[in-house]
Amino acid sequence: MSSRLIMAKTKQSLSLITLLPEDVIIDILGRIPRCDYPTLSLVSKHFRSLVASRELYARRSLLGCTEHCLYVVLYNNEIGEGQWYILRRKANSNRRLVFIPLLPVMPYGGSFVAVGSRIHVFGGFNSKDIALSIDCRSHTVQTLPSMLVAMSDTIANIIDGRICVVGNYEWKKMMLVFNTETQIWESELINLEIELGYIRSRSVVMADKIYTRDYDYSFVYDPKKSKWERDEMLNSKKWKYACVVDDVLYYHDWHENEIRAYDPKQKCWSVTVRYGGKLVLFFNKVEEKTYEIWCAEISLEGRQGLKIWGQIQWCDQ
16 A cells, blocks of 8 residues: 555544544543654644643543653763653564654753653753753643753752752752742752762652762751751662652662662661562663663562562563
């Protein structure tokens, strides 16, 4: 079948769909995989509006079609810029990272935080006051108000709808707060009054507190009390590139090749991962002139005590 005939049939099908009641259209779109939504948003302004609508995602929830999508930024160190990719399943059930051409390049050194169906981006080595919001439903970008001051080596965490952006300003660790409801920066520039080294890859939020570490020590910051504390048990491991699920920290200990978890309530470490959920792990493999990126999904099962048993569901290049 020729490409012209296929395009003609596609246009005819879409024109027929638009004649249906909007509730029926939303019901149809709700059954389509989310990874196809950016393509659908290019069909027309009406489709773009539907793809970004709350009604569509409410319908997906009722239909049991809720999906979680994994976004990745891969940086080219030679030019200092990163490009967006999304993890998708291929026809043969393997997974691969697919380039997203609709999204702009990302400055090196920026910080990212997920807020619902959006990813907020703050700062970067060449654009230290930049603030963006990426709509993952339509792969469109909204420019947010610039940060009040330009900060380097930023990290971003969200607590109760407020994004705390920490970075270097005039040789001090400072914090700005962005309100996701009002979409404005709070006027106060907060001096954290602590000497911290490099923390970009070492910061998470658990129980509304910021846990971070530099090269030597681990610290806990309570934004409500503006108070710093030391956590000696957390400091016993040189954790970095961590994630948090259900207020438990997880990271890959590459020295021991183990996945470890830290529970701040129990004040203990264990060789485990997230409770009752799944973990996606990226790792690289270098062979002569090739550099391969691999990805694995691990499902978990709780056993006796604090032990969690993991099983690899898939591992693809």
